[in-house]
Amino acid sequence: MAEENIIYVGKKPTMNYVLAIVTQFNNNVDKIVIKARGKSISKAVDIAEITKNKFVQNLKYSRINIETEKVEGERGETNVSSIEITLEK
Amino acid sequence: MAEENIIYVGKKPTMNYVLAIVTQFNNNVDKIVIKARGKSISKAVDIAEITKNKFVQNLKYSRINIETEKVEGERGETNVSSIEITLEK
Numbered sequence: 091m092a093e094e095n096i097i098y099v100g101k102k103p104t105m106n107y108v109l110a111i112v113t114q115f116n117n118n119v120d121k122i123v124i125k126a127r128g129k130s131i132s133k134a135v136d137i138a139e140i141t142k143n144k145f146v147q148n149l150k151y152s153r154i155n156i157e158t159e160k161v162e163g164e165r166g167e168t169n170v171s172s173i174e175i176t177l178e179k
Numbered sequence: 180m181a182e183e184n185i186i187y188v189g190k191k192p193t194m195n196y197v198l199a200i201v202t203q204f205n206n207n208v209d210k211i212v213i214k215a216r217g218k219s220i221s222k223a224v225d226i227a228e229i230t231k232n233k234f235v236q237n238l239k240y241s242r243i244n245i246e247t248e249k250v251e252g253e254r255g256e257t258n259v260s261s262i263e264i265t266l267e268k
Binding site for chain 2: 128129130131132135136138139143151154155156157158171173175
């Protein structure tokens, strides 16, 4: 059965996430979902592209989804955009 | 025949791009491609989501594509991630 894992992109450097993903693909994970919100969306795209083009062969994007999430902030509920990029062997 | 237009996301405020897209959909354009590179990718996702959820009914994402482009900079060629979001009526 295909294993699936989720990587949440935050404030760490881009290459930390790339390394985490590469390690998982090297340990028989077949499918990884990269999730990010707001300004981290650009970083999520970098992470996906670097992983796919430089580190793991024969990866493809099986799904790229964007949507809006509601987040509780100090001044009440606000909307934030999010992305989910599914990388699959 | 379906008309298609391209919006390049740069440094202007998010709502400027939203307004430009809404105006085009109101003038019989059926399909708009939003393109962005690097840090503007997050803004492109915001623009697409705001347009789709608040301003133009029955829009769907017919294609979301991410890739790497080569850009000539002061210190030679560098790689930059890019996104293309296709909004269609």
